[in-house]
Amino acid sequence: MQLIGWRELTRNFIVCSILVTDKKIDNFDEVNYFLKFRGPDDTNFILDEVNNFSFVHNLLSITGDKTNQPFVQNGVVCLYNGEIYNYKEFGDYDSDGCCLVDLYEEFGIEFVKKLDGEFSICLLDFTNDKIIIATDPFKTKPLFYSNTNNSFGSSTYETPLKKIGHEVIKKAKPNTAMVFKMSTSELVEEFTIVEWDLNQTKNHFEDWNRAFELSISKRAKDASKKVFIGLSSGYDSGVICCELMKQKIPFKAYTVHGTTEEMSVLNERHKLFDDDIFELEHLYKSVEIREQHRKLLKEHTERFAWTIRTTASDYTESFDLADERGSAWMSLICSNSIKEDRKIYLSGVGGDEIFSDYGFNGKRFTKHSNFGGLFPEDLTTIFPWPSFYYSSMESYIAKEEYVTGVYGVEGRYPYLDKKVVQEFLSLSHNLKNSQYKSVLDNYFVENNYKFSRGKKVGF
Numbered sequence: 098m099q100l101i102g103w104r105e106l107t108r109n110f111i112v113c114s115i116l117v118t119d120k121k122i123d124n125f126d127e128v129n130y131f132l133k134f135r136g137p138d139d140t141n142f143i144l145d146e147v148n149n150f151s152f153v154h155n156l157l158s159i160t161g162d163k164t165n166q167p168f169v170q171n172g173v174v175c176l177y178n179g180e181i182y183n184y185k186e187f188g189d190y191d192s193d194g195c196c197l198v199d200l201y202e203e204f205g206i207e208f209v210k211k212l213d214g215e216f217s218i219c220l221l222d223f224t225n226d227k228i229i230i231a232t233d234p235f236k237t238k239p240l241f242y243s244n245t246n247n248s249f250g251s252s253t254y255e256t257p258l259k260k261i262g263h264e265v266i267k268k269a270k271p272n273t274a275m276v277f278k279m280s281t282s283e284l285v286e287e288f289t290i291v292e293w294d295l296n297q298t299k300n301h302f303e304d305w306n307r308a309f310e311l312s313i314s315k316r317a318k319d320a321s322k323k324v325f326i327g328l329s330s331g332y333d334s335g336v337i338c339c340e341l342m343k344q345k346i347p348f349k350a351y352t353v354h355g356t357t358e359e360m361s362v363l364n365e366r367h368k369l370f371d372d373d374i375f376e377l378e379h380l381y382k383s384v385e386i387r388e389q390h391r392k393l394l395k396e397h398t399e400r401f402a403w404t405i406r407t408t409a410s411d412y413t414e415s416f417d418l419a420d421e422r423g424s425a426w427m428s429l430i431c432s433n434s435i436k437e438d439r440k441i442y443l444s445g446v447g448g449d450e451i452f453s454d455y456g457f458n459g460k461r462f463t464k465h466s467n468f469g470g471l472f473p474e475d476l477t478t479i480f481p482w483p484s485f486y487y488s489s490m491e492s493y494i495a496k497e498e499y500v501t502g503v504y505g506v507e508g509r510y511p512y513l514d515k516k517v518v519q520e521f522l523s524l525s526h527n528l529k530n531s532q533y534k535s536v537l538d539n540y541f542v543e544n545n546y547k548f549s550r551g552k553k554v555g556f
Contacts, residue, residue, distance in 0.1 A: 114253035114502070115166070115176040116153035117219050120261045128257045129153060131399050135178075135253065135502040141165045145174075148223055152176060153257075170198045172224035178253055179216030179238045180509065182315040187211070201229075209274050209290050213315075215510060217269065219251045221279065228277040234291045235447070235490065235513045236271035239498055243267070244282040256399040271486045291515050295476040297525050302539045305520040309540070312514035313340045313443070317348065322440035322507075324348040327430050328377075330362040332537045332548060333445030337511060338366065339546045341443075347374045349439060351430045355382030365547035380429055390428035394419040398499045424496050431504040440506050446493045447512035448534065450484040451521060455553070457533040462553050465489055472529040476522065 114132040122128055125142060133140060136155020143152045154166035154176050168175045181193040190196050193214070200208035201220060209218065209231040217240035220229045230242055230251055242251040243263035250263040258266050269275070276286040317324045324341070328334050328350035341348050350370070352363065370377040401418040418424055434442070449455050455463040456470035467482040484490045494510075501508045511517065521529070521536055532538035533551045541548040 113178040113507075114153075114155040115178050115217070115219060116250075116252040116257050117150065117176060117221070118250040118252075118258070118261050118263070119150050119248055120250065120263065122151050122153075122261060124260065128260045129155070131254050131256055131397070132252070134397060134505060136505070139165055141167075143167065150174075150221065166194065168194060168198050171202065173198050173201060173220065173222050175201070175218065175220040177216055177218040178240075179214055179233070180316075180507070181212055181214040181216060183211075183213040206274060206276055206286070207288075213515065215513075217253070223279070226279045228279050228282075229274060230269055230277075231274035231290065232269050232271055233513075234272040234515050234518070235486065235494065235510070236269060237494055237498070237508070237510050237513060239495065240269035241266050242269055242275075244277055244284060247280075247282050249277060249279065249282040254399050271491075293480070293522055294519060295480055295522060297472075297474075297476055297523065297529070299520070299523045300525050300528060302524075302528070302536060305517070305524065305536045306540065306543070308514065308516040308520045309336070309511065309536075310340065310344070312511040312517050313337065313346070314344060315514075316443060316509040316511055317341060317346045317441065318344060320441050323438060324441045324443060325430070325434045325439040326350050326443050327427070327445075328352050328363075328366065330359040330366070330549065331445075331553070332534050332541075333448035333512065335362075335366065335546060335548055336448075336537050336540050337443050337445060339540070339544055342369060342375060343544070345374060348443075349376040349378065349434070349437070351378050351380055351433060353380045353382060353426045353429065359549045359552065362547050362549050378433065380426075380433065382426070386429060387422065387425040390425040390432070391419055394424055394428060394500065394503065397503045401495050401499055418492075418496055418499055421496060424500055427496065427500040428503070431501055431506050434506065435504050442497075442501055442506050442508050444497050444508050444510050445512065446497055446510055447490065447518075448537065449553075450488075450490040450493075451512065451518055452534045452536055454482060454484065455489075457551065458530065470530075470533070472526045474526050476526070 114135040132155050139156040141154045152167045156165060166176045175197050177194050177197060184190055184193040184196045187196040187200060200211055206229055215237040216233050217238040218231045228249055232240055239253050241255045241258060243258050243266045245265045250258045252258050255266050272290050274288055274290055275284060278285050325348060326334060326337055328338050338350060367377060453470045454468055455466040459469040459471040461469045468479055473479060497508045529535055
């Protein structure tokens with residue numbers, strides 16, 4: 098595609114977000130309101146007057162040179178949100194997203210299977226009348242789309258599509274690529290990106306340990322922005338904290354006091370901080386602080402209907418993301434991290450959903466547990482359980498993404514790394530069931546790191 102007929106308006110705003118639409122955008126500032134917070138480094142608005150498409154990209158520049166989107170090459174236009182960790186495998190690119198169109202030209206629609214990262218992608222091939230949207234295995238980066246009435250739109254958030262006039266807006270599916278015929282907006286093909294191996298054959302934790310080490314390294318080592326975590330006395334944040342220290346990766350931890358914690362565990366963890374490479378800050382709960390951040394989230398994020406459900410019973414719970422207590426404390430942490438230009442947040446999401454199903458040995462710790470954490474000998478009989486992709490997984494990822502997005506912070510998810518998840522799935526059912534969150538339990542023991550065995554705690 099040539100740039101004849103394109104008009105570009107570049108606006109500087111104070112994380113990445115994308116918008117593609119074949120409808121006219123009259124009220125740009127209103128349409129871009131929620132999106133702009135995710136992209137503090139730049140906003141690119143391009144109108145393709147030949148093909149009648151508009152492209153909006155709000156940039157959070159993390160990897161490589163500052164690179165505005167969309168990527169345009171040989172009649173292909175691509176926007177994406179996230180991080181491609183293996184982009185150097187494909188060539189000497191200045192920035193991670195620059196590999197996407199080249200991969201599409203080489204491998205076609207299955208180019209997304211080559212990617213290792215956290216991403217949502219929208220690619221338009223004007224020459225071949227195709228639109229492709231795709232997400233990483235757990236859709237860690239939000240993506241919505243509409244393909245009704247011969248019209249197409251896709252966006253990081255739902256609200257911009259509504260404001261432009263798109264109808265029947267849907268959430269993109271995790272671990273899925275969808276192919277649309279551009280001229281009619283008809284869905285013509287979809288396929289799974291990662292095919293999980295459900296053979297439970299491994300009787301040791303070494304491969305999982307190595308996969309987790311690499312997961313932390315690729316997300317935090319040599320990062321161009323400073324790293325931070327929330328640290329509780331629980332399993333998920335504890336293992337992330339310990340591995341960062343093992344690899345001597347500089348980071349800051351924030352502990353929110355006033356939550357349900359094992360203080361003896363937390364105090365021992367705090368003793369390991371030296372305020373040089375590893376920094377620590379104490380934050381404190383109050384009703385006033387919660388209400389302040391609840392109000393902020395309601396003003397600066399679109400409404401997200403948080404639904405937690407299970408197939409094990411008729412239990413369903415639904416409420417607004419901004420009303421969830423953890424959202425307020427996540428907002429409190431982010432509001433402090435950005436004061437020191439800390440823009441990379443390592444999240445513990447997935448530890449409960451993948452490694453324990455909120456239970457152990459058949460005992461459910463929460464109402465939305467599906468099988469009480471008792472993994473069967475034949476994993477195919479329960480896979481994928483509701484919270485593997487949806488339910489609490491989808492809801493907690495949304496919490497992290499919507500809250501961090503307000504502050505221009507990038508959330509990264511070491512427990513949702515595809516190799517980390519695959520190595521857990523490959524463990525024998527006996528090893529999975531040997532302890533609550535067996536892979537994390539084993540990690541604590543091997544590294545002599547303080548934890549409270551079998552207890553579910555945290556803010």
